[in-house]
Amino acid sequence: MDALTRVLDLAQVQGTLDLRCQLAGGFSLDHVDAEPGEAPFHLVLGGSAAMELPGHTVVMEPGDLLILPRGTRHRVHDLRGRDVTTTMSLDHVGPFSIKRNTDGEPELDLLCGRFTFAPDAGRLLFGALPEVLHVRLGGEHGIDALSGIVAMFRNEVARMEPGALAVVTSLTQALFVFALRAQLRDGIMPPSLLGLMVDPRLSRALLAMLREPERDWTVAALAEQAAMSRATFARHFEARGDLAPHEVLTLLRMHLAADLLRRGGLTAGAVADRVGYRSESAFGKAFTRVMGSTPARFRREGRASD
Structure with a gap:
């Protein structure tokens, strides 16, 4: 067992998929500060959007994985800033809920979930990470495995076959490790x-x-x-x-x-x-x-x- 795997084990990191969002037109989703021991994440399966945090905004593109290690409150909205005129519906059919504001082709297809961890041990991992851990999985050189994982995500949530939730939960764990690797490889990790x-x-x-x-x-x-x-x-x-x-x-x-x-x-x-x-x-x-x-x-x- 390598050091990172052992620390992940100590921190009891587990991924949970909460929601799939299929949105079009003007939309805005508010996320409050997460509970201790939770790090929300978003995986963009298709389309684009903006994530607005206190003091800055991040553009979300297809294949992007965004993890918020400190559970910072944020808002996900359409890029054009259109008025929100449609109401949301929540579909509970299937292994996880789907929030949508359109019956047509979505302009944003987004998976939302969270990583849970033991708050005391989580400091070993999350204390040195930025407010937003942003990894572009679609076209980053040298991480073809990530593109493959995203493709598997898309396939599983589209087909909804038996065991789909178990598969995407396991893939979520793998994505977290790849995101940490990308951060380590970039050489921008502060002393920690x-x-x-x-x-x-x-x-x-x-x-x-x-x-x-x-x-x-x-x-x-x-x-x-x-x-x-x-x-x-x-x-x-x-x-x-x-x-x-x-x-x-x-x-x-x-x-x-x-x-x-x-x-x-x-x-x-x-x-x-x-x-x-x-x-x-x-x-x-x-x-x-x-x-x-x-x-x-x-x-x-x-x-x-x-």
């Missing part, structure tokens, strides 16, 4: 945990921490994983990650511990041991500092949420 994944050598050190959090990792040992000298590793790691190696190790240990606490079955002492703490008291202090809650309270709140 995701930024460490850009460098193949640093990501090996990150994966080593995730695989063996109980190990007494030193900078020298991590540098060896990355096949770098100690000084070079420390310098590059902090530049890419905005944190020193020992700070990232603590961060990962606490999120791994949170995952174990959510799953249940282990005492706090056993969890502490799994992530490299021989003292339950020291573990409790570190967990509270990083997660903002004691291990016991975190477990209770997780059970209440479930």
